[in-house]
Amino acid sequence: MIGAVSCPYFRRALGWCVPIGGLGGLIGLGGGEFRLPVLMYGIGFDARSAVPLNLLTSLITLALLWRSAAAPYRSRRSCHICPK
Numbered sequence: 397m398i399g400a401v402s403c404p405y406f407r408r409a410l411g412w413c414v415p416i417g418g419l420g421g422l423i424g425l426g427g428g429e430f431r432l433p434v435l436m437y438g439i440g441f442d443a444r445s446a447v448p449l450n451l452l453t454s455l456i457t458l459a460l461l462w463r464s465a466a467a468p469y470r471s472r473r474s475c476h477i478c479p480k
Contacts, residue, residue, distance in 0.1 A: 408439045428454050 416430045428450060435446035 405439055412438055 412434045416434060420428075420430060431453065432446055432450045435441045435450060436443060441449065
């Protein structure tokens with residue numbers, strides 16, 4: 397973990413994550429519209445690396461959101477449309 401924190405990419409990415417998340421949350425976006433330019437111009441990835449990384453980040457975010465949204469239904473072992 398210490399090696400990751402000393403990486404210049406990690407420090408720049410960490411510095412940008414809070415403003416992107418805050419701005420995206422305020423206007424109702426997931427942050428992908430802001431993430432790609434930051435990956436390219438703020439952190440220094442080329443376009444061929446930034447686009448797949450941006451998509452992967454979105455897919456991971458959606459998977460975690462789906463998992464957390466489905467948790468209440470998994471715990472009851474029933475669905476909300478099943479008859480009682």
